[in-house]
Amino acid sequence: MTQATIRNVRYAGMASCVPRRVLSNLNDCPPQIRSARERVVRNIGIETRRICPEWQTFSDLAFDATERLLAELQWNKDEIDALIVITQSPDYLIPATAIILQDRLGLKPGTIAFDINLGCSAYAFGLHVLGAMMASGGIRKALLLVGDKAATVIEPLFSDAGTATALEYDPAAPPMYFDLNSDGSGYRAIMLPAGGHREPIGPQHLVPYKDEDGILRSPAALVLDGPAVLSFSTQRVPPAVRDLLAYADCPIEAVDYFIFHQANRMINDTIRKKLGLPVEKVPSTLHDFGNTSGASIPVTMTARLREVLQSGKHKVLMSGFGIGLSWGSCIVDIDRAVFPVLVES
Amino acid sequence: MDTLEQFVEKFKNAVDFQDDVHLTGDTNLKTLAEWDSLAALGVIIMFDMEYDKAITGKDLVECQLVSDVYKLVG
Numbered sequence: 001m002t003q004a005t006i007r008n009v010r011y012a013g014m015a016s017c018v019p020r021r022v023l024s025n026l027n028d029c030p031p032q033i034r035s036a037r038e039r040v041v042r043n044i045g046i047e048t049r050r051i052c053p054e055w056q057t058f059s060d061l062a063f064d065a066t067e068r069l070l071a072e073l074q075w076n077k078d079e080i081d082a083l084i085v086i087t088q089s090p091d092y093l094i095p096a097t098a099i100i101l102q103d104r105l106g107l108k109p110g111t112i113a114f115d116i117n118l119g120c121s122a123y124a125f126g127l128h129v130l131g132a133m134m135a136s137g138g139i140r141k142a143l144l145l146v147g148d149k150a151a152t153v154i155e156p157l158f159s160d161a162g163t164a165t166a167l168e169y170d171p172a173a174p175p176m177y178f179d180l181n182s183d184g185s186g187y188r189a190i191m192l193p194a195g196g197h198r199e200p201i202g203p204q205h206l207v208p209y210k211d212e213d214g215i216l217r218s219p220a221a222l223v224l225d226g227p228a229v230l231s232f233s234t235q236r237v238p239p240a241v242r243d244l245l246a247y248a249d250c251p252i253e254a255v256d257y258f259i260f261h262q263a264n265r266m267i268n269d270t271i272r273k274k275l276g277l278p279v280e281k282v283p284s285t286l287h288d289f290g291n292t293s294g295a296s297i298p299v300t301m302t303a304r305l306r307e308v309l310q311s312g313k314h315k316v317l318m319s320g321f322g323i324g325l326s327w328g329s330c331i332v333d334i335d336r337a338v339f340p341v342l343v344e345s
Numbered sequence: 346m347d348t349l350e351q352f353v354e355k356f357k358n359a360v361d362f363q364d365d366v367h368l369t370g371d372t373n374l375k376t377l378a379e380w381d382s383l384a385a386l387g388v389i390i391m392f393d394m395e396y397d398k399a400i401t402g403k404d405l406v407e408c409q410l411v412s413d414v415y416k417l418v419g
Contacts, residue, residue: 044383231401235393235399266390
Protein backbone atom coordinates (compact mmCIF):
# COMPACT_ATOMS: atom_id res chain seq x y z
CA MET A 1 0.00 0.00 0.00
CA THR A 2 0.98 3.62 -0.47
CA GLN A 3 -0.15 5.98 2.23
CA ALA A 4 0.10 9.72 1.93
CA THR A 5 -1.04 13.00 3.43
CA ILE A 6 -2.00 16.04 1.37
CA ARG A 7 -1.92 19.42 3.08
CA ASN A 8 -2.99 22.91 1.99
CA VAL A 9 -5.84 21.69 -0.22
CA ARG A 10 -9.48 22.40 0.51
CA TYR A 11 -12.42 20.36 -0.78
CA ALA A 12 -14.46 23.30 -2.08
CA GLY A 13 -17.42 21.60 -3.69
CA MET A 14 -18.85 18.87 -5.85
CA ALA A 15 -21.71 18.37 -8.33
CA SER A 16 -23.13 15.23 -9.89
CA CYS A 17 -25.06 14.84 -13.13
CA VAL A 18 -27.06 11.83 -14.33
CA PRO A 19 -29.06 11.30 -17.53
CA ARG A 20 -32.80 11.94 -17.27
CA ARG A 21 -33.69 8.55 -18.69
CA VAL A 22 -34.58 6.06 -15.93
CA LEU A 23 -34.33 2.35 -16.65
CA SER A 24 -36.06 -0.24 -14.45
CA ASN A 25 -34.22 -3.50 -13.94
CA LEU A 26 -37.60 -5.20 -13.54
CA ASN A 27 -39.89 -3.55 -16.08
CA ASP A 28 -37.35 -2.98 -18.82
CA CYS A 29 -35.85 -6.47 -18.96
CA PRO A 30 -36.73 -9.16 -21.53
CA PRO A 31 -39.84 -11.11 -20.41
CA GLN A 32 -38.09 -14.49 -20.47
CA ILE A 33 -35.74 -13.43 -17.68
CA ARG A 34 -38.22 -11.40 -15.60
CA SER A 35 -38.56 -14.01 -12.87
CA ALA A 36 -34.83 -14.53 -12.56
CA ARG A 37 -34.36 -10.76 -12.63
CA GLU A 38 -36.47 -10.35 -9.48
CA ARG A 39 -33.95 -12.48 -7.63
CA VAL A 40 -31.07 -10.51 -9.14
CA VAL A 41 -32.60 -7.20 -8.06
CA ARG A 42 -33.22 -8.52 -4.55
CA ASN A 43 -29.59 -9.53 -4.19
CA ILE A 44 -27.70 -6.75 -5.97
CA GLY A 45 -30.06 -4.13 -4.55
CA ILE A 46 -30.34 -2.19 -7.82
CA GLU A 47 -33.87 -1.46 -9.05
CA THR A 48 -33.47 1.57 -11.29
CA ARG A 49 -30.56 2.95 -13.24
CA ARG A 50 -29.85 6.01 -15.39
CA ILE A 51 -28.85 5.51 -18.99
CA CYS A 52 -27.64 7.99 -21.60
CA PRO A 53 -29.34 8.14 -24.97
CA GLU A 54 -27.00 7.19 -27.83
CA TRP A 55 -25.92 10.75 -28.50
CA GLN A 56 -25.01 11.61 -24.91
CA THR A 57 -21.54 10.87 -23.53
CA PHE A 58 -19.90 10.86 -20.12
CA SER A 59 -18.25 14.17 -20.96
CA ASP A 60 -21.67 15.76 -21.62
CA LEU A 61 -22.72 14.81 -18.09
CA ALA A 62 -19.42 16.00 -16.61
CA PHE A 63 -19.73 19.26 -18.56
CA ASP A 64 -23.17 19.98 -17.09
CA ALA A 65 -21.99 19.07 -13.58
CA THR A 66 -19.01 21.42 -13.96
CA GLU A 67 -21.08 24.35 -15.22
CA ARG A 68 -23.46 24.02 -12.28
CA LEU A 69 -20.64 23.67 -9.77
CA LEU A 70 -18.69 26.67 -11.04
CA ALA A 71 -21.85 28.81 -11.07
CA GLU A 72 -22.66 27.95 -7.45
CA LEU A 73 -19.05 28.36 -6.33
CA GLN A 74 -18.96 31.68 -8.19
CA TRP A 75 -15.53 30.79 -9.50
CA ASN A 76 -14.24 32.63 -12.53
CA LYS A 77 -13.24 30.17 -15.27
CA ASP A 78 -9.95 32.05 -15.75
CA GLU A 79 -8.98 30.98 -12.23
CA ILE A 80 -8.94 27.25 -13.06
CA ASP A 81 -5.36 26.02 -13.39
CA ALA A 82 -5.88 22.29 -13.82
CA LEU A 83 -8.55 19.86 -15.06
CA ILE A 84 -8.19 16.12 -14.58
CA VAL A 85 -10.70 13.70 -16.07
CA ILE A 86 -10.94 10.11 -14.84
CA THR A 87 -13.04 7.94 -17.09
CA GLN A 88 -13.01 4.70 -19.05
CA SER A 89 -15.55 6.05 -21.51
CA PRO A 90 -13.69 8.90 -23.19
CA ASP A 91 -15.15 10.80 -26.13
CA TYR A 92 -12.44 9.33 -28.37
CA LEU A 93 -9.62 6.83 -27.83
CA ILE A 94 -7.36 9.82 -28.46
CA PRO A 95 -7.01 12.73 -27.71
CA ALA A 96 -7.75 13.00 -23.99
CA THR A 97 -11.26 14.09 -23.05
CA ALA A 98 -9.88 16.55 -20.46
CA ILE A 99 -8.23 18.60 -23.18
CA ILE A 100 -11.41 18.73 -25.24
CA LEU A 101 -13.30 19.83 -22.12
CA GLN A 102 -10.73 22.55 -21.36
CA ASP A 103 -11.84 24.30 -24.53
CA ARG A 104 -15.53 23.37 -24.32
CA LEU A 105 -15.78 24.69 -20.77
CA GLY A 106 -14.05 27.91 -21.78
CA LEU A 107 -11.03 27.39 -19.55
CA LYS A 108 -7.82 29.24 -20.42
CA PRO A 109 -5.25 27.56 -22.74
CA GLY A 110 -2.79 27.64 -19.83
CA THR A 111 -4.84 24.98 -18.02
CA ILE A 112 -3.12 21.66 -17.23
CA ALA A 113 -5.49 18.99 -18.62
CA PHE A 114 -5.13 15.23 -18.92
CA ASP A 115 -7.03 11.98 -18.44
CA ILE A 116 -6.46 9.12 -16.02
CA ASN A 117 -7.73 5.64 -16.86
CA LEU A 118 -9.39 4.23 -13.73
CA GLY A 119 -12.90 2.99 -12.98
CA CYS A 120 -14.59 2.29 -9.69
CA SER A 121 -11.51 3.13 -7.60
CA ALA A 122 -11.06 6.52 -9.28
CA TYR A 123 -12.14 9.05 -6.70
CA ALA A 124 -9.43 8.72 -4.06
CA PHE A 125 -6.75 8.40 -6.74
CA GLY A 126 -8.02 11.55 -8.44
CA LEU A 127 -8.11 13.57 -5.23
CA HIS A 128 -4.58 12.41 -4.48
CA VAL A 129 -3.10 13.22 -7.88
CA LEU A 130 -4.74 16.63 -8.10
CA GLY A 131 -4.18 17.38 -4.42
CA ALA A 132 -0.48 16.56 -4.71
CA MET A 133 -0.19 18.86 -7.73
CA MET A 134 -1.81 21.69 -5.76
CA ALA A 135 -0.17 21.28 -2.37
CA SER A 136 2.84 23.43 -3.18
CA GLY A 137 0.67 26.37 -4.17
CA GLY A 138 1.46 26.63 -7.88
CA ILE A 139 -2.07 25.61 -8.75
CA ARG A 140 -4.74 27.55 -6.88
CA LYS A 141 -8.02 26.20 -8.18
CA ALA A 142 -8.64 22.96 -10.03
CA LEU A 143 -11.28 20.51 -11.16
CA LEU A 144 -11.55 16.73 -11.03
CA LEU A 145 -14.17 15.19 -13.33
CA VAL A 146 -15.02 11.55 -12.67
CA GLY A 147 -17.53 9.16 -14.18
CA ASP A 148 -18.48 6.79 -16.94
CA LYS A 149 -21.05 5.89 -19.53
CA ALA A 150 -21.24 2.21 -18.71
CA ALA A 151 -24.96 1.37 -18.65
CA THR A 152 -26.50 -1.06 -21.12
CA VAL A 153 -30.18 -1.92 -21.33
CA ILE A 154 -29.63 -5.62 -20.64
CA GLU A 155 -27.00 -5.74 -17.92
CA PRO A 156 -28.54 -4.84 -14.53
CA LEU A 157 -25.48 -3.39 -12.81
CA PHE A 158 -24.11 -0.25 -14.40
CA SER A 159 -25.59 3.23 -14.55
CA ASP A 160 -24.32 6.46 -16.12
CA ALA A 161 -23.10 9.57 -14.31
CA GLY A 162 -20.61 12.41 -14.54
CA THR A 163 -19.31 14.44 -11.60
CA ALA A 164 -17.20 17.51 -10.96
CA THR A 165 -15.18 18.20 -7.83
CA ALA A 166 -13.52 21.53 -7.04
CA LEU A 167 -10.33 21.80 -5.00
CA GLU A 168 -8.55 24.98 -3.96
CA TYR A 169 -5.22 25.84 -2.41
CA ASP A 170 -5.75 26.82 1.22
CA PRO A 171 -2.96 26.70 3.84
CA ALA A 172 -5.63 26.50 6.56
CA ALA A 173 -7.24 23.36 5.12
CA PRO A 174 -7.16 20.20 7.26
CA PRO A 175 -5.00 17.36 5.88
CA MET A 176 -6.41 14.69 3.57
CA TYR A 177 -5.20 11.12 4.16
CA PHE A 178 -4.86 8.45 1.50
CA ASP A 179 -4.34 4.70 1.16
CA LEU A 180 -3.89 3.63 -2.49
CA ASN A 181 -3.34 0.16 -3.96
CA SER A 182 -3.11 -1.78 -7.23
CA ASP A 183 -3.00 -5.48 -8.07
CA GLY A 184 -2.62 -6.09 -11.78
CA SER A 185 -2.60 -9.86 -11.31
CA GLY A 186 -6.39 -9.55 -11.29
CA TYR A 187 -6.70 -7.52 -14.48
CA ARG A 188 -8.90 -10.15 -16.16
CA ALA A 189 -11.61 -9.88 -13.48
CA ILE A 190 -13.19 -6.85 -15.18
CA MET A 191 -12.13 -6.03 -18.69
CA LEU A 192 -13.12 -4.94 -22.14
CA PRO A 193 -10.92 -7.42 -24.01
CA ALA A 194 -11.39 -6.12 -27.54
CA GLY A 195 -10.69 -2.73 -29.05
CA GLY A 196 -7.18 -2.12 -27.76
CA HIS A 197 -3.87 -3.05 -29.33
CA ARG A 198 -3.74 -6.61 -27.86
CA GLU A 199 -7.00 -7.51 -29.57
CA PRO A 200 -8.13 -4.94 -32.12
CA ILE A 201 -11.77 -4.99 -33.17
CA GLY A 202 -12.25 -7.38 -36.07
CA PRO A 203 -15.20 -8.92 -37.89
CA GLN A 204 -15.44 -11.65 -35.23
CA HIS A 205 -16.42 -9.01 -32.66
CA LEU A 206 -19.28 -7.69 -34.74
CA VAL A 207 -21.43 -10.82 -34.87
CA PRO A 208 -23.76 -11.18 -31.86
CA TYR A 209 -24.45 -14.59 -30.39
CA LYS A 210 -27.44 -15.90 -28.42
CA ASP A 211 -26.90 -16.79 -24.77
CA GLU A 212 -28.80 -19.56 -22.92
CA ASP A 213 -31.77 -17.21 -22.43
CA GLY A 214 -31.96 -16.40 -26.13
CA ILE A 215 -30.65 -12.87 -25.58
CA LEU A 216 -28.25 -11.46 -28.17
CA ARG A 217 -24.83 -10.69 -26.73
CA SER A 218 -21.84 -8.92 -28.21
CA PRO A 219 -18.46 -10.69 -28.26
CA ALA A 220 -16.90 -7.28 -27.60
CA ALA A 221 -18.88 -6.65 -24.40
CA LEU A 222 -17.41 -6.10 -20.95
CA VAL A 223 -16.28 -9.29 -19.21
CA LEU A 224 -16.91 -9.42 -15.47
CA ASP A 225 -15.91 -12.30 -13.20
CA GLY A 226 -18.44 -11.70 -10.41
CA PRO A 227 -17.05 -14.14 -7.83
CA ALA A 228 -13.49 -12.82 -8.34
CA VAL A 229 -14.62 -9.20 -7.96
CA LEU A 230 -16.67 -10.03 -4.88
CA SER A 231 -13.80 -11.90 -3.22
CA PHE A 232 -11.37 -9.10 -4.04
CA SER A 233 -13.67 -6.37 -2.72
CA THR A 234 -14.71 -8.05 0.50
CA GLN A 235 -11.20 -9.29 1.32
CA ARG A 236 -9.18 -6.20 0.40
CA VAL A 237 -11.32 -3.20 1.28
CA PRO A 238 -12.02 -3.66 5.03
CA PRO A 239 -8.32 -4.01 5.98
CA ALA A 240 -7.43 -1.08 3.71
CA VAL A 241 -9.97 1.09 5.52
CA ARG A 242 -8.56 0.02 8.88
CA ASP A 243 -5.01 0.73 7.66
CA LEU A 244 -6.04 4.21 6.55
CA LEU A 245 -7.71 4.97 9.89
CA ALA A 246 -4.56 3.85 11.70
CA TYR A 247 -2.34 5.91 9.40
CA ALA A 248 -4.50 9.00 9.95
CA ASP A 249 -4.60 8.28 13.70
CA CYS A 250 -8.37 8.55 13.40
CA PRO A 251 -10.69 6.46 15.60
CA ILE A 252 -13.41 4.78 13.56
CA GLU A 253 -16.06 6.56 15.68
CA ALA A 254 -14.67 9.96 14.65
CA VAL A 255 -15.74 9.44 11.03
CA ASP A 256 -19.16 10.94 10.33
CA TYR A 257 -19.81 9.09 7.05
CA PHE A 258 -18.27 6.17 5.20
CA ILE A 259 -18.97 6.44 1.50
CA PHE A 260 -18.11 3.31 -0.42
CA HIS A 261 -18.15 2.72 -4.12
CA GLN A 262 -21.64 1.43 -4.91
CA ALA A 263 -20.75 -2.01 -6.32
CA ASN A 264 -23.73 -4.16 -5.42
CA ARG A 265 -25.66 -4.78 -2.21
CA MET A 266 -23.95 -8.08 -1.42
CA ILE A 267 -20.48 -6.57 -1.62
CA ASN A 268 -21.39 -3.34 0.15
CA ASP A 269 -23.27 -5.03 3.02
CA THR A 270 -20.38 -7.42 3.59
CA ILE A 271 -17.80 -4.61 3.72
CA ARG A 272 -19.99 -2.64 6.13
CA LYS A 273 -20.53 -5.63 8.42
CA LYS A 274 -16.85 -6.55 8.44
CA LEU A 275 -16.01 -3.03 9.58
CA GLY A 276 -18.83 -3.03 12.15
CA LEU A 277 -20.32 0.20 10.79
CA PRO A 278 -23.88 1.35 11.57
CA VAL A 279 -26.18 1.64 8.53
CA GLU A 280 -26.88 5.32 9.19
CA LYS A 281 -23.20 6.18 8.68
CA VAL A 282 -23.01 4.35 5.36
CA PRO A 283 -25.30 5.99 2.80
CA SER A 284 -26.30 4.04 -0.31
CA THR A 285 -27.62 4.96 -3.74
CA LEU A 286 -27.59 1.46 -5.20
CA HIS A 287 -31.38 1.11 -5.30
CA ASP A 288 -31.93 4.26 -7.36
CA PHE A 289 -28.71 4.85 -9.27
CA GLY A 290 -27.02 1.44 -9.52
CA ASN A 291 -23.28 1.15 -9.97
CA THR A 292 -22.10 4.43 -11.46
CA SER A 293 -18.46 3.32 -11.60
CA GLY A 294 -16.02 6.00 -10.42
CA ALA A 295 -18.88 8.47 -10.00
CA SER A 296 -20.67 6.43 -7.35
CA ILE A 297 -18.97 8.06 -4.36
CA PRO A 298 -19.74 11.62 -5.51
CA VAL A 299 -23.25 10.66 -6.67
CA THR A 300 -23.95 9.18 -3.22
CA MET A 301 -22.75 12.37 -1.54
CA THR A 302 -24.96 14.50 -3.77
CA ALA A 303 -28.05 12.31 -3.52
CA ARG A 304 -27.88 11.45 0.17
CA LEU A 305 -25.68 13.96 2.02
CA ARG A 306 -25.60 17.28 0.18
CA GLU A 307 -27.61 19.22 2.75
CA VAL A 308 -25.60 17.81 5.66
CA LEU A 309 -22.25 18.37 4.00
CA GLN A 310 -23.09 21.99 3.14
CA SER A 311 -23.49 22.84 6.81
CA GLY A 312 -20.59 22.60 9.21
CA LYS A 313 -17.62 20.30 9.19
CA HIS A 314 -17.80 16.55 8.59
CA LYS A 315 -15.17 13.86 8.48
CA VAL A 316 -15.82 11.63 5.49
CA LEU A 317 -14.06 8.41 4.59
CA MET A 318 -14.41 7.47 0.92
CA SER A 319 -13.36 4.13 -0.50
CA GLY A 320 -13.44 2.97 -4.11
CA PHE A 321 -12.51 -0.44 -5.50
CA GLY A 322 -12.75 -2.38 -8.72
CA ILE A 323 -11.31 -2.67 -12.22
CA GLY A 324 -7.53 -2.99 -12.33
CA LEU A 325 -7.69 -4.40 -9.78
CA SER A 326 -7.36 -1.16 -7.88
CA TRP A 327 -8.55 0.16 -4.54
CA GLY A 328 -8.13 3.53 -2.90
CA SER A 329 -9.47 5.21 0.21
CA CYS A 330 -9.18 8.68 1.68
CA ILE A 331 -10.28 10.70 4.67
CA VAL A 332 -11.38 14.24 3.89
CA ASP A 333 -12.74 16.87 6.26
CA ILE A 334 -15.48 18.59 4.29
CA ASP A 335 -16.22 22.01 5.73
CA ARG A 336 -19.17 23.94 4.30
CA ALA A 337 -18.40 22.92 0.75
CA VAL A 338 -20.77 23.71 -2.11
CA PHE A 339 -23.04 20.81 -3.13
CA PRO A 340 -25.55 21.67 -5.87
CA VAL A 341 -28.69 19.56 -6.17
CA LEU A 342 -28.40 16.57 -8.49
CA VAL A 343 -28.24 17.74 -12.09
CA GLU A 344 -30.37 15.76 -14.55
CA SER A 345 -29.41 16.18 -18.17
CA MET B 346 -18.75 -27.08 12.95
CA ASP B 347 -22.29 -27.03 11.61
CA THR B 348 -24.10 -30.29 10.88
CA LEU B 349 -25.09 -30.89 7.26
CA GLU B 350 -28.66 -29.87 8.13
CA GLN B 351 -27.52 -26.59 9.67
CA PHE B 352 -25.28 -25.97 6.67
CA VAL B 353 -28.11 -26.66 4.22
CA GLU B 354 -30.30 -24.01 5.88
CA LYS B 355 -27.55 -21.41 5.51
CA PHE B 356 -26.88 -22.59 1.96
CA LYS B 357 -30.54 -22.13 1.01
CA ASN B 358 -30.52 -18.58 2.34
CA ALA B 359 -27.28 -17.80 0.55
CA VAL B 360 -28.50 -19.09 -2.84
CA ASP B 361 -31.87 -17.30 -2.38
CA PHE B 362 -34.15 -19.83 -4.07
CA GLN B 363 -37.28 -18.38 -5.67
CA ASP B 364 -39.40 -21.24 -4.27
CA ASP B 365 -38.74 -23.44 -1.25
CA VAL B 366 -36.67 -26.49 -2.16
CA HIS B 367 -35.81 -29.66 -0.30
CA LEU B 368 -32.07 -30.24 -0.32
CA THR B 369 -29.98 -33.14 0.94
CA GLY B 370 -26.27 -33.76 0.72
CA ASP B 371 -26.92 -35.84 -2.40
CA THR B 372 -28.76 -33.10 -4.30
CA ASN B 373 -27.00 -32.48 -7.58
CA LEU B 374 -26.31 -28.75 -7.92
CA LYS B 375 -26.97 -28.85 -11.66
CA THR B 376 -30.61 -29.73 -11.01
CA LEU B 377 -31.11 -26.42 -9.19
CA ALA B 378 -32.31 -23.59 -11.46
CA GLU B 379 -30.82 -20.97 -9.16
CA TRP B 380 -27.33 -22.52 -9.08
CA ASP B 381 -25.73 -19.68 -11.06
CA SER B 382 -23.17 -16.93 -10.68
CA LEU B 383 -25.45 -14.99 -8.34
CA ALA B 384 -25.71 -18.07 -6.11
CA ALA B 385 -21.92 -18.31 -6.14
CA LEU B 386 -21.68 -14.74 -4.81
CA GLY B 387 -24.08 -15.53 -1.98
CA VAL B 388 -22.27 -18.73 -1.05
CA ILE B 389 -18.84 -17.08 -1.11
CA ILE B 390 -20.13 -14.41 1.28
CA MET B 391 -21.72 -17.06 3.49
CA PHE B 392 -18.41 -18.93 3.82
CA ASP B 393 -16.62 -15.70 4.60
CA MET B 394 -19.08 -14.40 7.21
CA GLU B 395 -20.34 -17.66 8.76
CA TYR B 396 -17.22 -19.83 8.60
CA ASP B 397 -14.45 -17.23 8.24
CA LYS B 398 -13.25 -19.08 5.18
CA ALA B 399 -12.31 -17.63 1.80
CA ILE B 400 -13.48 -19.81 -1.08
CA THR B 401 -13.39 -18.97 -4.79
CA GLY B 402 -15.75 -19.32 -7.72
CA LYS B 403 -13.47 -22.08 -9.00
CA ASP B 404 -13.93 -24.05 -5.76
CA LEU B 405 -17.69 -23.95 -6.35
CA VAL B 406 -17.46 -24.85 -10.04
CA GLU B 407 -15.72 -28.07 -8.99
CA CYS B 408 -18.59 -29.05 -6.66
CA GLN B 409 -21.24 -31.44 -7.99
CA LEU B 410 -23.35 -32.19 -4.91
CA VAL B 411 -24.53 -30.08 -1.99
CA SER B 412 -22.29 -32.27 0.19
CA ASP B 413 -19.29 -31.19 -1.90
CA VAL B 414 -19.99 -27.58 -0.95
CA TYR B 415 -20.42 -28.66 2.69
CA LYS B 416 -16.97 -30.29 2.59
CA LEU B 417 -15.44 -26.89 1.77
CA VAL B 418 -16.32 -25.81 5.33
CA GLY B 419 -13.64 -28.34 6.29
